[in-house]
Amino acid sequence: MSFGQSENINTWISQINSEFKTAVSVDCVIFGYDKQHLRVLLLKSDMEPFEDHYSLVGDLVRPDENLDESANRILTERTGLHDLYMKQVAAYSDIGRHPLGRVITIAYYSLVKLDKDLLDIAKNNKNLKWKKVKDIDKLAFDHNDILDDCLSKLKVQLREKPIGFQLLPKKFTLKQLQNLYETVLDLELDKRNFRRKLNALNILIDLDETQSDVNHRPAKLYAFDVEAYRKRKRKGFNFGL
Amino acid sequence: MSFGQSENINTWISQINSEFKTAVSVDCVIFGYDKQHLRVLLLKSDMEPFEDHYSLVGDLVRPDENLDESANRILTERTGLHDLYMKQVAAYSDIGRHPLGRVITIAYYSLVKLDKDLLDIAKNNKNLKWKKVKDIDKLAFDHNDILDDCLSKLKVQLREKPIGFQLLPKKFTLKQLQNLYETVLDLELDKRNFRRKLNALNILIDLDETQSDVNHRPAKLYAFDVEAYRKRKRKGFNFGL
DNA sequence: CCAAAAGTGTTTGTAATACACCCATGG
DNA sequence: CCATGGGTGTATTACAAACACTTTTGG
Numbered sequence A, B: 001m002s003f004g005q006s007e008n009i010n011t012w013i014s015q016i017n018s019e020f021k022t023a024v025s026v027d028c029v030i031f032g033y034d035k036q037h038l039r040v041l042l043l044k045s046d047m048e049p050f051e052d053h054y055s056l057v058g059d060l061v062r063p064d065e066n067l068d069e070s071a072n073r074i075l076t077e078r079t080g081l082h083d084l085y086m087k088q089v090a091a092y093s094d095i096g097r098h099p100l101g102r103v104i105t106i107a108y109y110s111l112v113k114l115d116k117d118l119l120d121i122a123k124n125n126k127n128l129k130w131k132k133v134k135d136i137d138k139l140a141f142d143h144n145d146i147l148d149d150c151l152s153k154l155k156v157q158l159r160e161k162p163i164g165f166q167l168l169p170k171k172f173t174l175k176q177l178q179n180l181y182e183t184v185l186d187l188e189l190d191k192r193n194f195r196r197k198l199n200a201l202n203i204l205i206d207l208d209e210t211q212s213d214v215n216h217r218p219a220k221l222y223a224f225d226v227e228a229y230r231k232r233k234r235k236g237f238n239f240g241l
Numbered sequence C: 001c002c003a004a005a006a007g008t009g010t011t012t013g014t015a016a017t018a019c020a021c022c023c024a025t026g027g
Numbered sequence D: 001c002c003a004t005g006g007g008t009g010t011a012t013t014a015c016a017a018a019c020a021c022t023t024t025t026g027g
Helices: A009-017 A067-079 A116-124 A143-160 A174-185 A191-201 A226-233 B009-017 B067-079 B116-124 B143-160 B174-185 B191-201 B226-233
Strands: A023-033 A038-044 A057-060 A085-092 A103-113 A128-132 A204-210 A220-224 B023-033 B038-044 B057-060 B085-092 B103-113 B128-132 B204-210 B220-224
Touching: A023 A067, A023 A143, A023 A174, A038 A057, A057 A067, A067 A085, A067 A103, A067 A116, A085 A143, A085 B085, A103 A143, A116 A128, A143 A174, A174 A191, A174 A220, A191 A204, B023 B067, B023 B143, B023 B174, B038 B057, B057 B067, B067 B085, B067 B103, B067 B116, B085 B143, B103 B143, B116 B128, B143 B174, B174 B191, B174 B220, B191 B204
Parallel strands: A023 A103, B023 B103
Antiparallel strands: A023 A038, A023 A057, A038 A128, A085 A103, A204 A220, B023 B038, B023 B057, B038 B128, B085 B103, B204 B220
């Protein structure tokens, strides 16, 4: 950032303290995948005029943290998890977007594996809910815009980078991975082509294990090979789905 | 944005006015293309400890404008032009990024056709300079990070969307367009394949005009067909270079 | 032995790549 | 008539898409 040469430092500081007063917040679109559905963690709003609307989870940015740290803090506070996959998406700044004054918010999306513990946080707190993305209607503030943008970004990234694994358990079957892609991208994929492509990418570890307790032929289990991906990333990588 | 249920409105407002004090700015990476080189409009900084470093052009966000409006204002103030192509890229927020205090900045990149008038703004103002991207070394603040991110974004967008035309005059030759792609993306393209591809895209208007005053066979002139692009955009469009 | 999902190859069409010569103009 | 860049087509290769049957397990 930089300022016109005409302004001096004292003018500038006093401006910030008076008419340029602005709050900065972070809002997180926390995506979770649940074998069937893509979900987002929402919070029941208690703020006029949005009572009983759901909103994204967010908070003001504190003086001792940057935006990434702020997003991480919010994620940990809400989910109890650390080091989630997380991506800054955009800043939202319309004058009237927040009823209490000028609040500019920076949106992040993040990805979590929806296991029982995580589903429980919405049971232990009446105000939290894992809503299916498809079922979300009117949210508080401009959070529908934010959600739409984050979902678009997720879809783009899912096609280009191996981030889908963040939404699955460590060990997964190829069918689970395919289902994830089909659900999130809202399309149908050919089983054989999908498997061939994944095999060619060489980013999966064959665990030599199979499912148990299924009443059909058990599927092989795989894990994401972070190292193999890192090595290949340098010379360009495109998931290409 | 939303806040924990425990906080009430008065707490929150007083927080903004005291410890949450933050300034928000916009910084613009203004790219211009000059037949040979990709350039960025830079400004000589007069701020400690960055005297004589160049910086991006930016300003504080005013109370009556959102970020897009702020970026537009900065662009118009610096270039005299309106309605430039413009894209929000990311927010930068490290604690120590600005010597005068907590300043969170949102970066935009924008594209202009570098004609004589625009080149003159750097001649009429000693502090402004159209620097070749390749020649830029240490900038003030965290502006190298911002520039790098904006350049990456530009490269991605250039491959996917027909934004290159924003850097060229209204009438251009296929060679000029190819040169632009080769320069910005730093690669070599096959002339015949490039022309075939562009022809297939059907987003150019053949103006039935040719260059004049060149000492070789004059090239045909084309213009970007905005309407044709708009119609095809709905059903997906990828420049695919 | 039945139900249910896992696993596996081949063919066909389409898009990307590589490559060399003639053309129009100004000087 | 020469120098300079403009303009054009074809053959090859790699990748994407479409498609059906056999295998393994639990009940």
